[in-house]
């Protein structure tokens with residue numbers, strides 16, 4: 001059970017998970033300090049931290065810089081401040097004082113009020129059972145009356161995490177682009193403020209809202225790691241700050257420069273959750289902690305196995321009709337596919353990407369009898385039916401836009417920049433959100449849709465709302481809240497509906513969207529060689545059970561690279577397997593092998609999707625991932641090797657977390673291995689000499 005201990009005399013709180021503690025201390029000036037974030041401490045032990053000498057006086061700055069958990073702007077603090085406001089009279093300094101605190105059901109709430117101005121700030125800390133992940137957010141409330149005028153919130157980071165003093169600091173994060181998302185970058189943390197941000201209105205392909213910090217010496221398997229992640233699917237900003245005093249903080253929240261948010265009297269601003277964790281056991285242990293947290297506390301259907309899906313996009317593009325889709329569905333079913341997803345091009349005038357977006361009715365020429373004949377056939381074949389939608393968007397060449405040109409984000413005297421020939425609907429408008437809910441609800445109900453692929457293919461531009469009541473900049477946050485409400489309503493009304501988050505691949509991947517969707521399309525890049533890197537970065541925070549991965553054609557339509565079928569499958573089998581190739585052009589031998597590989601995946605997917613993941617090597621010449629059942633009874637290893645050099649055979653692969661005293665049987669060959677030998681000398685690999693060789697080995701524990 002998580003514990004929250006309080007020492008009133010010393011004004012100290014200790015929040016402890018199974019293996020870590022986070023300690024807060026309110027000093028005499030009512031500054032809330034992050035005193036400890038690391039191994040678990042008792043209250044007594046935490047109190048002893050107060051005996052450490054306070055940092056010495058400094059002439060040109062407050063020594064509290066870099067130590068504050070509630071990091072408000074003001075006085076002689078010149079470092080990044082997590083909370084910044086502007087009062088109507090121009091004052092920007094905050095002087096919060098603690099006026100109340102409460103502990104209940106694993107949550108601690110500290111209530112601060114400004115000494116003069118009508119603003120309160122609540123800091124919330126929640127520990128959930130069985131995890132060291134601490135969830136934090138703020139609530140800012142304008143407590144004044146009509147005469148007080150609005151308070152401008154310039155920055156409201158959900159959390160500022162205070163790192164302990166380390167011998168050095170290293171930052172791990174992912175960076176990317178369209179078709180090259182979530183590639184891991186591990187670099188020394190420079191002095192100053194290292195900012196990752198999205199100004200795009202969505203999570204973005206460029207950075208993902210999490211970081212990990214270590215002292216530069218942690219490895220995949222050893223050493224302490226501090227990490228935090230923001231659960232928000234709109235614009236965000238994360239500031240990792242290393243001061244010349246060697247104090248480091250990570251502060252993260254929604255919103256981005258230069259967007260501000262006005263709070264009117266009586267209004268409150270609730271920030272999204274920023275979660276953080278201290279772990280020992282290297283980056284692998286940190287990832288496994290986050291994977292478990294996502295399964296236990298974020299996802300809504302965590303124990304379900306995700307079906308093997310087929311997606312039509314790379315096969316048919318916009319060239320869609322009922323006959324062609326039924327033909328593909330029959331071929332997919334023969335491979336063992338369980339969910340058939342018809343992608344873009346089925347509705348309105350959407351025969352290319354310049355028309356029809358927003359007109360969510362089947363194209364009458366392509367589907368003269370609506371979607372029912374296809375849906376029925378798919379269901380008869382024993383598969384679920386999935387449909388692509390891009391609800392937040394509109395093509396100017398659409399009936400929707402012709403009827404409601406004012407429904408898009410726009411400024412009166414500015415052009416409406418099109419990207420992929422489309423504009424963004426202003427979901428912050430209640431009438432737009434209500435219309436969209438009606439259309440989607442009807443679509444799902446009428447067509448017995450089991451799965452929506454929810455796409456979002458362009459960032460915000462000219463983000464204006466000319467006839468908004470109040471502050472139009474609220475659209476940046478209200479759009480995301482409206483999206484969340486829409487997803488929540490659809491899922492509540494259609495409990496069997498499952499949803500995939502997609503944004504031109506992996507542009508909307510975060511803990512906020514994962515609370516409302518079941519899987520994420522990781523990248524439009526389906527080249528298995530590139531995918532290894534993208535998926536390695538994805539796995540740092542997010543579990544394999546939410547990572548959509550397809551097997552597509554060779555040569556790959558995007559990169560032109562040719563890769564063997566087994567390798568393509570094995571790469572996709574490290575996540576939620578899907579098939580996205582043009583099955584009409586696969587040879588009989590390929591179809592037969594594909595069916596075998598789908599069956600092999602089904603035999604181990606409970607391990608991949610729900611097990612504990614160990615990244616054994618890579619991503620390099622060889623990448624190997626092991627997934628272990630939570631009861632330790634079985635494990636699967638997928639090994640991928642790009643090229644063999646100098647004729648040397650592939651070295652055996654030491655496995656992790658097995659019982660050294662027991663023996664494990666290879667379900668394919670019947671060979672039996674000793675756990676102790678697998679852990680030390682490794683699993684012998686029998687890979688082809690050809691490039692892009694791969695294997696999957698499923699081991700089950702032999703009875704004693």
Ligand code: DGJ
Pocket residue numbers: 313343344388455457502503504505521523524
């Ligand atoms: C972008 C997605 O990432 C693709 O998978 C596909 O659905 C296209 N959009 C369709 O327009």
